[in-house]
Amino acid sequence: MTLLVKGGTIVTASDRYKGDVFVDGERITTIGSSLSMPADRVIDAAGKYVLPGGIDVHTHLDMPFGGTTSADDFESGTIAAAHGGTTTVVDFAIQYKGQTLHHAWETWMKKAEGKAAIDYGFHMIVTELSDQVEQEMDALVREGVTSFKLFMAYPGVFMLDDASIFRALLRTADNGGTICMHAENGGVIDVLVKRALAQGKTAPKYHALTRPARAEAEATHRAIALAEMAGVPIYIVHLSAAEALEMVTEARDRGLPAYAETCPQYLFLSYDNYEEPGFDGAKYVMSPPLREKATQDRLWRGLAFNDLQAISTDHCPFCMNEQKTLGRDDFSKIPNGAPGIETRMSLVYDGGVRTGRISLNRFVELTSTSPAKIFGLFPRKGTIAPGSDADLVVFDAERTERLSVSTLHMKVDYNPYEGRTVTGVAETVISRGRVVVDKGKFTGRAGSGAFLKRSTR
Numbered sequence: 001m002t003l004l005v006k007g008g009t010i011v012t013a014s015d016r017y018k019g020d021v022f023v024d025g026e027r028i029t030t031i032g033s034s035l036s037m038p039a040d041r042v043i044d045a046a047g048k049y050v051l052p053g054g055i056d057v058h059t060h061l062d063m064p065f066g067g068t069t070s071a072d073d074f075e076s077g078t079i080a081a082a083h084g085g086t087t088t089v090v091d092f093a094i095q096y097k098g099q100t101l102h103h104a105w106e107t108w109m110k111k112a113e114g115k116a117a118i119d120y121g122f123h124m125i126v127t128e129l130s131d132q133v134e135q136e137m138d139a140l141v142r143e144g145v146t147s148f149k150l151f152m153a154y155p156g157v158f159m160l161d162d163a164s165i166f167r168a169l170l171r172t173a174d175n176g177g178t179i180c181m182h183a184e185n186g187g188v189i190d191v192l193v194k195r196a197l198a199q200g201k202t203a204p205k206y207h208a209l210t211r212p213a214r215a216e217a218e219a220t221h222r223a224i225a226l227a228e229m230a231g232v233p234i235y236i237v238h239l240s241a242a243e244a245l246e247m248v249t250e251a252r253d254r255g256l257p258a259y260a261e262t263c264p265q266y267l268f269l270s271y272d273n274y275e276e277p278g279f280d281g282a283k284y285v286m287s288p289p290l291r292e293k294a295t296q297d298r299l300w301r302g303l304a305f306n307d308l309q310a311i312s313t314d315h316c317p318f319c320m321n322e323q324k325t326l327g328r329d330d331f332s333k334i335p336n337g338a339p340g341i342e343t344r345m346s347l348v349y350d351g352g353v354r355t356g357r358i359s360l361n362r363f364v365e366l367t368s369t370s371p372a373k374i375f376g377l378f379p380r381k382g383t384i385a386p387g388s389d390a391d392l393v394v395f396d397a398e399r400t401e402r403l404s405v406s407t408l409h410m411k412v413d414y415n416p417y418e419g420r421t422v423t424g425v426a427e428t429v430i431s432r433g434r435v436v437v438d439k440g441k442f443t444g445r446a447g448s449g450a451f452l453k454r455s456t457r
């Protein structure tokens with residue numbers, strides 16, 4: 001099967017030019033102007049951008065949390081991702097206490113197999129560290145699971161102590177893996193949560209009020225310091241607070257390999273959303289929580305000046321009906337997370353590129369190229385080049401859409417951006433040479449996504 005994407009403006013992290021992209025099988029083989037090779041299918045991209053497929057390195061599909069499971073599985077979640085112009089996800093497998101990492105990996109591979117419509121990889125969440133687990137980390141790196149997520153929050157469930165975190169960091173110095181950190185001071189937060197509940201403060205907004213920005217900044221600082229002492233890079237996930245960004249900026253100014261991602265929810269939503277009437281604040285219960293509106297400008301500046309290197313979603317949807325309501329009388333029982341896998345590219349293009357906060361090239365870099373490089377997928381993914389996978393998005397920068405739960409494809413009963421209009425929409429999406437979204441219609445197949453064996457640093 002050959003494919004010719006003709007007449008579009010090709011955009012990568014560094015270039016922007018008019019050209020044609022020829023795809024043979026799963027890969028890009030030729031790029032040129034006015035290519036005349038015969039192809040099984042020609043896609044007219046005139047007047048549109050041709051972007052490398054989006055890469056979302058932070059999703060939680062089919063994930064058990066707080067007595068329920070995130071609403072999208074690998075089928076509905078990856079189909080929604082494709083609609084939004086994302087062709088690769090890196091999800092999280094979880095080692096529960098008493099389990100081996102291998103068991104966790106097998107469990108999550110089974111969740112994805114036969115279901116994923118786009119390519120996927122896994123980070124491994126380590127919740128218990130022993131000599132045997134450290135050896136398993138090496139084995140997983142060899143299998144292409146080259147990053148590990150650790151938690152400084154959720155004591156008793158996910159949280160690791162500093163000694164374990166330090167040991168895991170040291171291990172990656174030898175095996176070439178990367179540590180991703182959920183940076184919030186879980187001990188402090190637990191005390192604040194218990195105190196709030198004892199005072200009868202049970203509404204959703206107290207989720208945010210018991211997770212101070214300083215608790216994120218402290219943990220971010222500590223994570224970077226531990227990585228500095230271990231002599232390895234570190235990647236901070238879902239950075240939300242300006243105070244935490246200051247810690248990353250300070251470290252980077254000292255030349256340390258500290259990296260961080262933020263997410264659209266921290267760029268477009270704010271603490272004010274928790275003040276919505278009734279129980280609606282629960283829609284936005286996620287960790288870290290939404291911050292004061294003034295933070296948004298700080299995060300955009302961090303993205304523009306490379307103190308933040310990626311925009312992922314932390315897609316972890318729970319329905320308001322029957323899931324979020326588990327915490328109707330106790331905010332600490334509201335499942336943490338919100339949907340976003342489908343809306344990332346449009347939101348960031350509309351709110352970032354169209355407003356002049358970031359360039360078009362930087363948009364591609366933040367949503368595709370840079371995550372591909374950090375997580376061992378580049379240059380197979382993350383750019384448009386001969387030899388790279390044919391993961392392409394024909395992006396209509398002029399089309400406007402109204403975001404609504406009634407038209408989006410994520411399997412959840414609300415959308416945090418309900419009613420917001422965005423200009424800039426993925427029109428046709430190609431995953432390894434297969435057209436998976438054709439002018440807005442899903443034409444792919446569940447199960448055609450492949451597991452991605454990622455390389456080391």
Ligand SMILES: [Zn+2]
Pocket residue numbers: 058060314316
């Ligand atoms: Zn997450």
